[in-house]
Amino acid sequence: MAEPEELDDEASPDNLNRGVQSVDRAITVLEILARRGESGVSDIAEEMGVHKSTASRLLASLDHRGMVQQNTERGKYQLGFGILRLANSIPGNLSLVREARPVLEQLAEQYKETVNLAVLRSNFAVNVDQARGTSTLAMSDWIGSLTPLHATSSGKVLLAGLSSEDRLKIVKQTRLPALTAKTITSRQKLEKELLLVSANGYAVVQEEFEIGLNSIAVPVWDHLGSVIGSVSISGPAFRFMPQEMPGLIEDVKQAGQDISARMGYSRDS
Structure with missing residues (x-):
């Protein structure tokens, strides 16, 4: 009887669940910034009910992709130009x-x-x-x-x-x-x-x-x-x-x- 194939690490249920959770959290960050206009790491973490380091990692990843940007004077984040590029492609x-x-x-x-x-x-x-x-x-x-x-x-x-x-x-x-x-x-x-x-x-x-x-x-x-x-x-x-x-x-x-x-x-x- 053939042995069942093992899932590789990337496709394991735990990793898939973590991936879905990360996407969900990233979208939540964008929704918070869309509603508030701008917000700091601590405020975002508090609203999401996550550790400050988790919110910081999410923001860093979104910042890297141009979805958010940080105001250097106040240190708060706001939606970035990457969102505009996505939004402008919707109507057509x-x-x-x-x-x-x-x-x-x-x-x-x-x-x-x-x-x-x-x-x-x-x-x-x-x-x-x-x-x-x-x-x-x-x-x-x-x-x-x-x-x-x-x-x-x-x-x-x-x-x-x-x-x-x-x-x-x-x-x-x-x-x-x-x-x-x-x-x-x-x-x-x-x-x-x-x-x-x-x-x-x-x-x-x-x-x-x-x-x-x-x-x-x-x-x-x-x-x-x-x-x-x-x-x-x-x-x-x-x-x-x-x-x-x-x-x-x-x-x-x-x-x-x-x-x-x-x-x-x-x-x-």
Whole structure:
């Protein structure tokens, strides 16, 4: 009977566990510095619950790779330029549509209504992906559709994510046309509503874009904390009343946060 192969020292379970622990600790150090801005060896060791020498070795290793750097005057550490090099490679490799797709499908399956992913293009919200729920009345394909920013929930979320200067430019160019009797056409009223959108983290539209259609949307953020898109769920007004449906608002907000996390967003961004 053949003898079982012996694991070499590097591949032994103990060494593998120690390696995983070291990676975990190194990431924790980076998270502490990202949150605090800068920190000394003793403070990092205390927060991590490790010996000062352990924290010192971790910082030395990260410093060697350019992930952290030490301020020579205060002796404290901060994130290094190596982090920037890694971060700058993220946006080009992430596809918003690809990362959002499973979240859109889950939300559509849960609420059985149409879920859209939209981005800002010029003066419009452009739907770049869609997941249909089983209760969808018509097989409308919104992908590629240009929808007005001031009259749709996605559009209002995207407008709320802009600077006041950029919003004003869009309002002047589009002139807020009335699409239904419920469309907001006053700049002052729109600005007031956008403040609520920013404060609440979502926008609700009831028959402002199309009679018989209601929707709710939330923002999607990138790794810099900028709004790069919106997720909306819509349905016929006779059955889809977002503010009266238990759990809907929180579930849609969670969907936006899940996609944002996939795009590198952190609440500390």
